[in-house]
Structure formats: C-alpha cells, structure tokens
Amino acid sequence: NIEGMNKRDGKSSIRTAPFPSILDAFLMLKHLFLIFQQELDTKHDKYERLVKISRDVTIESKRTIFLLHRMTNVPDPEDVLNDAEVKLDGVRQKIGQIAEELRGEDIFQFHRAFTPGIQEYVEAVSFLHYIRHRSLISLEEINARLVFMRTEKADAKPLGTQVLTFQVTPSDYLLGVADLTGELMRMCISSVGNGDIDTPFQLSQFLRQIHDGFSYIGNTGPYEVSKKLHTLRQSLGKVEDACYTLRVRGSEIPKHMLADVFSSRTTLIDPEEGVV
Amino acid sequence: MSVTEMFSYIQGFLSADQDVREDIRKVVQTLEQTAREILTVLQSVHQPSGFKEIPSKCTKARELFCTVRTQIADLKTKFPVEQYYRFHEHWRFVLQRLAFLAAFVVYLETETLVTREEVAQILGIEVVREKGFHLDVEDYLAGVLIMASELSRLAVNSVTAGDYNRPLRISNFINELDSGFRLLNLKNDPLRKRYDGLKYDVKKIEEVVYDLSIRGLAKEPESVGDK
Numbered sequence: 040n041i042e043g044m045n046k047r048d049g050k051s052s053i054r055t056a057p058f059p060s061i062l063d064a065f066l067m068l069k070h071l072f073l074i075f076q077q078e079l080d081t082k083h084d085k086y087e088r089l090v091k092i093s094r095d096v097t098i099e100s101k102r103t104i105f106l107l108h109r110m111t112n113v114p115d116p117e118d119v120l121n122d123a124e125v126k127l128d129g130v131r132q133k134i135g136q137i138a139e140e141l142r143g144e145d146i147f148q149f150h151r152a153f154t155p156g157i158q159e160y161v162e163a164v165s166f167l168h169y170i171r172h173r174s175l176i177s178l179e180e181i182n183a184r185l186v187f188m189r190t191e192k193a194d195a196k197p198l199g200t201q202v203l204t205f206q207v208t209p210s211d212y213l214l215g216v217a218d219l220t221g222e223l224m225r226m227c228i229s230s231v232g233n234g235d236i237d238t239p240f241q242l243s244q245f246l247r248q249i250h251d252g253f254s255y256i257g258n259t260g261p262y263e264v265s266k267k268l269h270t271l272r273q274s275l276g277k278v279e280d281a282c283y284t285l286r287v288r289g290s291e292i293p294k295h296m297l298a299d300v301f302s303s304r305t306t307l308i309d310p311e312e313g314v315v
Numbered sequence: 316m317s318v319t320e321m322f323s324y325i326q327g328f329l330s331a332d333q334d335v336r337e338d339i340r341k342v343v344q345t346l347e348q349t350a351r352e353i354l355t356v357l358q359s360v361h362q363p364s365g366f367k368e369i370p371s372k373c374t375k376a377r378e379l380f381c382t383v384r385t386q387i388a389d390l391k392t393k394f395p396v397e398q399y400y401r402f403h404e405h406w407r408f409v410l411q412r413l414a415f416l417a418a419f420v421v422y423l424e425t426e427t428l429v430t431r432e433e434v435a436q437i438l439g440i441e442v443v444r445e446k447g448f449h450l451d452v453e454d455y456l457a458g459v460l461i462m463a464s465e466l467s468r469l470a471v472n473s474v475t476a477g478d479y480n481r482p483l484r485i486s487n488f489i490n491e492l493d494s495g496f497r498l499l500n501l502k503n504d505p506l507r508k509r510y511d512g513l514k515y516d517v518k519k520i521e522e523v524v525y526d527l528s529i530r531g532l533a534k535e536p537e538s539v540g541d542k
Contacts, residue, residue, distance in 0.1 A: 064427060064491070068428055068491050068492070068495050069495060069498070071428075071431075072495035072496065072498045072499065075452055075456065076498050076499050078452050079452065079453070079499060083500070083502055145398070145399055145400045145401075146400075147400035147401040147403070148400040148403075150400075174317075175317075175318045177316045177321055178321070178324075179316075210329075212325070248317075248318040251322075252318055252319065252321070253322070255322055256322060256325065256329065259326070259330060259333055260325075
C-alpha cells in the first residue's frame with residue numbers, strides 16, 4: 040500500500056545504498072521473513088510427520104511385546120513367534136517411512152521426534168530375539184534388517200532402485216535394551232507361575248550380564264541411561280530373589296501357588312502355609 | 316556377539332563421542348571469550364562519550380570478528396561436517412550471541428537489518444546446511460531478537476546522550492522487525508519465548524518516542540544520508 044506508506048512518513052526518506060527508500064527496505068524485510076516462514080514451516084511439518092510415524096512405531100512395538108508375553112499360556116508358541124515377526128515387519132515398514140522423511144536431512148535435527156519409537160522397537164525386537172535365541176541381539180543385527188529398497192520414479196519411468204537405510208544409534212540401542220530388562224523381569228515372574236523353573240535362572244544370568252554392561256558404561260552414556268539404571272537394578276533384584284526362593288523353597292511350594300510367591304519382592308511365606 | 320562384547324563396543328563409541336564433545340567445548344570457550352570482547356566494545360555506545368565514536372567501535376568489532384572466523388574454522392575441524400546437529404547444542408548459545416553482535420554492528424553502521432547471508436559472511440560460515448557448517452535460521456532470528464532488546468536500551472540512552480532523533484529511527488526499525496516476525500508460525504519453543512519479549516521492546520521504545528514528541532523534542536526522522 041504505497042499511498043499508506045507515504046502518508047505515514049510525511050515525506051520520502053533517502054537512505055544510503057542499498058535501499059532507495061524506506062518502503063523498499065520494508066518490502067525487503069517482509070520478503071526475507073516470508074522466506075523464513077517457509078523454511079520454519081517446512082521443518083516443523085517434517086518434524087510433526089516424524090512424530091506421528093514414531094507414535095505408530097511405539098504402539099505396534101508395544102503390542103508385539105504384549106503378544107510375546109502371552110506366549111506361555113498358548114498351545115502353539117511357534118505361532119505366536121511368527122505373528123510377532125509379522126508385526127515387527129510392519130513396524131520396520133514404518134521405520135522405512137522415517138528413513139524416507141530423513142532422506143537428505145541431518146538426522147540429528149529430528150532425532151527427538153522419532154527416538155521414542157525407535158527405542159520401543161529395539162525393546163520389542165530384542166525381546167523376540169531373546170525368546171528365540173536366548174541371547175542379546177546386536178546393534179549390527181538390528182540395523183541389518185533396517186534396509187529398504189525404494190524404486191525411484193520420475194514421470195512414471197523407473198529410474199532404478201535405491202537403497203535406503205535407517206541406522207539405530209548406539210544410544211537408542213542402549214535405551215531400548217534398558218527397557219528390555221523390565222520385560223525380561225516380567226517374563227521371569229510369569230514363567231515361574233507356569234511351572235517353568237529353568238527360565239528364571241537363565242534370565243538371572245542374562246540380566247546380570249546386561250546390568251554389568253550398564254555399570255561398565257556408567258554415566259558416559261546419555262543421561263536417560265542413568266535414570267533407567269535404577270529400574271534395571273530393581274528388575275534384577277526381583278529376578279535374583281525369584282531364583283533364591285526357587286532354590287530354597289521351590290520343592291515345597293505347589294505349582295499353582297508359585298506365582299503368588301513371586302508377585303512381590305518382599306513376600307515372605309511361612310513354610311507351613313506352603314505345604315499342602 | 317556376547318553381551319559383554321556388545322557393551323564394550325558401545326562403551327568405545329560413547330567414549331569417542333565424549334572426546335569429540337570435549338574438543339568442541341574447548342573451542343566454544345574461546346569463541347565465547349571473543350564474543351565477550353566484542354560485546355564490551357559495542358556496549359560502550361550506550362554511554363554519551365561512546366556515542367560519538369560509533370564508527371570506530373564498529374571497526375574495532377569487525378577486527379575482532381576476524382578472530383571469530385579463525386576460531387570457527389578451528390571448530391569445524393572437530394567433528395564430521397554432516398553431524399552438525401548432533402553437536403549443535405554446544406555452540407548454539409555462542410552462535411546466537413555472535414549473530415546478535417553482527418546484527419548490532421551492521422545496524423550501527425547502516426541502520427538496516429543484517430541479512431542471514433551477511434551474518435554468515437562475517438562469521439565465515441555457510442547459510443545452507445548442505446554446504447557445511449551453517450547458521451541455522453532459528454539462531455539467526457534469536458540473534459536479531461537479542462539485538463532488538465539492545466536497541467530498546469539504545470533508544471533510552473540516546474535520549475540521555477542528547478540524540479533525540481535516533482529513537483524515532485529505532486522505533487520505525489523495530490516496528491518493521493515486529494511485523495516481519497508476525498509472519499512466522501512459531502511453535503512453543505525457545506524462539507517463541509524470545510519473540511514474546513519483543514513486544515516489551517516495542518513498548519519501551521514507543522514510550523521513549525512518546526516522551527519526546529509530547530515535549531516537542533522530536534523532529535521528523537531525518538534522512539540517514541545526512542549523517
């Protein structure tokens with residue numbers, strides 16, 4: 040609105056180069072800020088898309104974990120494991136979408152958007168891996184399965200296949216494994232309730248190794264690790280107590296009461312009560 | 316790979332990461348020192364005596380920016396260029412300060428808003444991320460907002476020093492800046508909070524202009540060419 044501007048000034052102002060008038064300077068500034076607006080909007084939109092995908096990853100990963108916990112009460116455990124694998128394939132597809140969004144970007148600019156989902160995925164996939172193999176899945180093995188093929192097209196002509204990867208960072212891996220220990224602890228308690236008295240001892244040894252690993256890392260890791268270390272110690276304590284109780288009292292307690300024995304860390308049972 | 320081996324590998328990674336951050340911290344400290352020196356030079360424009368020496372202050376500040384360029388060149392060597400945002404938090408504060416100081420110098424010299432490109436040039440860095448160590452648009456904007464606060468203070472001190480026209484020019488400038496910022500769709504983040512402070516700067520300067528105009532002390536904003 041040129042008339043408006045001139046009325047406001049009363050007279051035109053002369054500036055030294057580069058701006059011939061205040062109006063030009065103002066329009067230049069407006070133009071600059073419109074560019075900033077665009078840049079910021081684009082970044083925020085991408086961030087939001089990543090948050091949404093990450094939420095989906097979290098939900099499906101959590102559901103996979105619940106599914107795996109149900110395995111002990113089921114006639115055909117192999118079915119459950121296969122279902123879980125299928126679910127995790129779906130999660131991997133979602134992570135492929137994350138990789139797609141991050142193409143050409145500095146991944147750390149958006150890391151906070153998707154780290155919760157990735158940690159949950161690590162938890163789920165390492166849980167499944169432990170159930171199958173009784174070992175800890177490595178970061179390399181996780182990343183090996185996060186390779187995606189994308190067919191590039193332009194004007195409906197295929198340009199070729201591009202390989203897209205997603206790399207879980209060591210720090211996200213660490214946090215996911217920290218959360219895994221909580222699920223392993225639950226698995227221990229429920230396996231005892233089902234009369235499985237071997238799993239707790241295996242788990243105890245495994246968890247101890249993980250705990251020692253975290254102690255070795257100390258606070259050189261991300262600060263969230265230090266927070267999770269506390270929960271990890273509690274989980275390990277519960278599992279160790281379960282093993283102790285099984286060792287000392289296992290033969291005295293009827294199977295159907297075993298679960299009650301381990302439901303709380305401070306439970307003490309009068310030996311006479313336990314005998315049927 | 317056993318559990319122990321896995322954690323050993325991770326520990327190695329984390330340890331290396333810590334070393335890089337330590338290196339970065341050391342360079343950032345030197346940058347902060349230089350930034351303080353530049354600020355000391357420029358702060359003096361708020362005093363009546365410093366007022367007349369604005370051009371020489373700007374020259375001195377520009378000389379110190381040479382040191383900044385050297386230090387930033389050093390900083391660039393401390394980490395892989397494509398991991399800028401992995402370590403960004405370490406230099407975010409000082410970069411915003413430097414952006415403010417660059418914007419302030421340019422304002423004192425030309426009474427215009429420094430562009431992002433000019434700031435990047437003064438600091439010896441890029442504007443576009445893909446080209447290398449760059450100035451993030453949010454850090455640039457934060458620097459500009461810090462300058463706005465400085466200008467509201469300058470408006471007040473100009474009057475004290477006897478310059479009754481500068482506040483009017485500052486007022487026009489800040490109002491334009493404000494209308495520019497209004498075009499942005501900001502999220503509830505630190506930049507937004509900083510922007511919220513701009514309205515107090517606007518108000519403060521308006522009060523100065525009002526005080527001058529009701530006393531008939533203010534003339535029409537004179538052309539910058541006259542100076």
